[in-house]
Amino acid sequence: MFSITKVWTEEKIRFIIHKLDEKTGLSGADLPIAFKAYGNTLGNYQYVEPKAFGFNRKFFNASSTNEAEVIDVIRHEYAHYYCDVAHLAHYIGHSARETSHGDDWKWACKMVGADPTRCHNASIFSNKNWSEKEAAAVYNAEDVKAFNILSYLKTWDQVPMDSDSATRVLTRIKESTPNSYFEDGDEIVHPKRGFGIVIETIPCKYRTQKVQVLFEDLTDGVFRANELCKIVDGVAKACR
Known part of the structure; x- marks a missing residue:
């Protein structure tokens, strides 16, 4: 398997986080990064001040740990950071029984390309035999879709619906109440x-x-x- 790096330094981890920041519009790379060389915790994000990332140096640099595993651990913790700064629990919900790995965190994992499971599962990554090109693409977060979460929340006060749900909602509106269905460029009266x-x-x-x-x-x-009232053929139509 191609490996970009044999030794994971703070600089290299910060580069991974910086590349995620470029896709999310966040600033995780500005946070401190701490290392430890013991225990079973592979990574953590500290929600309370001073906020920081922490990673297990022994795990990261073990010969049995492949690059895909390391990047997923970084993204796992970045998803916690994403939840925190975007206050996703407010928009998605978070049961106290879910600890810190609830629906809001799973949604963040989807947005940053992390495996949405609470505990690390090495078997998921055992067959990640990346080529040099594939490894570089993940290292640079090319597999992560650009989406500025804070800008979206500021404008819409909600997270985006998944594509299937969005299609169902729009189809229902368009078919049942066309005067309530709006598209870019429509004229309206408020x-x-x-x-x-x-x-x-x-x-x-x-x-x-x-x-x-x-x-x-x-x-x-x-x-x-x-x-709003939609203007159709020069006439304002009230939504029904």
Whole structure:
């Protein structure tokens, strides 16, 4: 198996985190990184101040540990950091019985390419026989989709729905209440802010959409679909 590095230093771990930051819009690489050479804990993220990452040097540099395992441990802890700074428990939910590996953390794992299991399972990575090109791609987080979570939450006040759920919601709206279905470029009227153009929409729970509108005064805002009237053939149609 190709190996980018035989010895994992703080600099190399920070590079992995920096590449994840480039995809998430976060700043995990600014946090301290500590090492220990004992115990069974492979990594940790410290939620309380001073916030920091910690990793098991003995595990990282053992001859039996392959590169895929190390990168997954780093991403596992980065997912904890992601949950913390984005306050995902508020948007996704987190039962006290789930410790720190609940639905919010599993969602973050999906976003940063980590295996969403609480405990490390070496067997998952035993067949990761990367070529040099494949290893470099993962090292540089090329397998992680760019998504600025904080910007998205600031605009929409929710995390994005999964694609299947989003498709179901949009299909239901379009078929049952077409005047409540909005697309980019639609003209609308808001009862207080007047005429505007839809610049972006997302599906959300309660079988509706959130709609971002640019108004004539060049201000914008986000509204639920039922707060807007869609203009169809020059006539404002109230949502139903």
